[in-house]
Amino acid sequence: MSARVITEIPGEASRRLLAEQAAVESSARAYPRLTPIAISHGDGAYLTDVDDNVFLDFLTGAGVLVLGHNDPELLRAAQAQLEVSTHGLDFPTSAKQDFTRELLRMLPEAMRNKTKIHFCGPTGADGVEAAVKLCKTFTGRSGVVSFHGGFHGSTQSTLALTGLRASKELPGNPSISSFFPYSYCHKCPLGLSPESCSVNCIQYLENMLNDPSGGTPRPAAVILELVQGEGGVIPARLDFVRRLRELTRELDIPLIVDEVQTGCGRTGTWYAFEQYGIEPEVVVSSKALGGGHPVSVILFDERLDGWKPAAHTGTFRGNQLAFAAGATQIRVMERDDVLGNVRKVGVHMKDGLRRLQERHDFIGDVRGLGLMLGVEFAPLGSWSAGEVVDRVRTAALRRGLIFEPAGRDGCVARFLPPLNLTREEADEALDILAAAIGEVAESAESLRGHLDR
């Protein structure tokens, strides 16, 4: 299979469905605005729209479909479960206990015997809400420390933890969070050069938490994405994370790692925290975990389990299809060494992106872990970096590659391909990107020639 675009985007049939949708759905519609297609079906790394255009899908349902679209084994697992039961509140079932065992097996051995699980409502934000509530109950404190550029969900209280200002400028939005600089070395929040850095951003947090006049009371938790996703695919520096872990331990502050996007193998290990050599108190996991079906869990140090019976309930915490497909997915990923593939193809993709960077000086940075990759663009002529990404994205879409922007003003092209991506598929995406970036460079050049005249 390969990408094939045979109509304008959107084609005739997509245009009709998009118009019907726009007439009744809220203006908060998001993804179809940037990628104006109506979906027909998917197959592996490819997505077909209702006009029969075939795209390489590097969005994969916002990082959910780690084995690509319609993986036959995951489909069979969900179909079989459909005949048994679909909804189970928080009663134990065979499917649920099987999934639970697999979830624990995904953790590093040292954590398995002291970890408790709570099944949350179905979304990532539900998991984050539960994690914060657990830490508040345990510590009896109220505030949370989070980081510039972080994203933790779209509910009221997860928005309060989110660094992305535009998405939270709501009247009366509760701000329970104190924000501190994240190790974004390409554009250091403290204006320092990476060479002279001794992780001053974490030093700043340390000073504030220890300063009786720092204005930040001891928080109930610190919440961190090890690779910021929406914030622009920014892997935290190793020394930043290690020192944060030491500091939170010294001050007895639970550390929550939000692995909603980085979890389930995306970065080349089951969870990204493993690559930092740390043990967090709480891991939030969702998105890919249910093999394409909604589920979210928190995995936490049993020491924190100060919850009374029914302290955190919710109707949709027993999605049996997610349990069946999710457990199967873990086993398939292990059998097929999908994590090994993420590491191999991730390096291959990154090398290809770096070669593009050598050719184009408006590519500022190439970064990421495993198959969570981003390219940060710089402004070009009169175009802002966000406009450049927009142009590259549109040119790539016309050639059959779907991806989303991320980061400040959308200055990062972000790639979340399936984790069983082949080298050939990666090369196809790189070829499309090379052509799209080339087209944007050429039109900037001819615009400049035009203005010079």
Ligand code: PMP
């Ligand atoms: N945390 C992170 C790190 C995320 O990337 C997201 C979603 N992009 C969320 C939380 C929220 O997940 P959901 O949209 O399922 O609520």
